[in-house]
Amino acid sequence: MKNKIILELVWWIATAVIVILFLLPVMNYIGDKYDFYTPNVFFITLFITLTRYIFLLRHTFFAENKIIKLIFIFLPIPLFFYSVDALFNFQDFVDKGGHIEMLNHLQPDTAMDISKYIKYQFIFFGTGALIVIFLFPIRMIISIWRGINKGTI
Numbered sequence: 001m002k003n004k005i006i007l008e009l010v011w012w013i014a015t016a017v018i019v020i021l022f023l024l025p026v027m028n029y030i031g032d033k034y035d036f037y038t039p040n041v042f043f044i045t046l047f048i049t050l051t052r053y054i055f056l057l058r059h060t061f062f063a064e065n066k067i068i069k070l071i072f073i074f075l076p077i078p079l080f081f082y083s084v085d086a087l088f089n090f091q092d093f094v095d096k097g098g099h100i101e102m103l104n105h106l107q108p109d110t111a112m113d114i115s116k117y118i119k120y121q122f123i124f125f126g127t128g129a130l131i132v133i134f135l136f137p138i139r140m141i142i143s144i145w146r147g148i149n150k151g152t153i
Contacts, residue, residue: 004061015048022121029114033102036093036122039086043125046079050132054139066147069140076133083133087126094119 019041026034053060053072062068103111146152 001061004059004063007059008061011049011052015045018048019044022125025114026118029106029110030102030118034118036086036090039090040122040125042086043083043122043129046083047125047128047132050129050136054132054135057139057143063143064147066144069144072140073137073144076137080130080133083126083129087123087130090122090126 022044023037023040026037026040057063062072103115106114
C-alpha cells in the first residue's frame with residue numbers, strides 16, 4: 001500500500017510538470033491576459049489522471065476499494081458539465097476573435113503560431129478529457145463487476 005501511495009504521488013508530480021510544460025509558452029507570451037488557465041490546467045490534469053486510472057487501475061491505492069470506485073462512477077457527471085461549458089466558452093472566445101486581442105503586442109508570425117498552439121492544445125486536452133470522462137465510469141463498473149464475480153480488478 002505504501003508503494004502505491006508513493007507511485008500516486010510521483011504521478012501527481014509528473015502531471016504538474018506536464019501542465020507547467022504545456023502552459024509555459026502561454027505564460028511567456030501572453031502572461032495574465034489569458035483567461036483560460038484554470039480550465040486548461042483542469043483539462044490537462046483530468047486527461048492525464050483519468051487516462052492513468054483507466055489503464056493502470058490495479059496500481060492505484062483504491063484498486064481494491066469498492067466504495068471509492070462506486071463514488072468514481074458518479075463523479076464524472078459534474079465534471080462532464082463543467083468540461084462542456086469550459087470548452088464551449090473557449091470556442092466562443094476563439095470564434096469571436098478574443099485571442100487576437102491578447103496577442104496584438106506580438107509580431108504577426110509569432111502571434112499566429114502561439115494562437116494556433118493555444119487553440120490546438122486546449123481543444124486536444126478538452127476533447128480528450130471529455131472522452132475519458134465518458135470512459136472512466138465504464139471502467140469503474142467493469143472493475144467492480146470483476147471484483148465481485150471473478151476476484152480480479
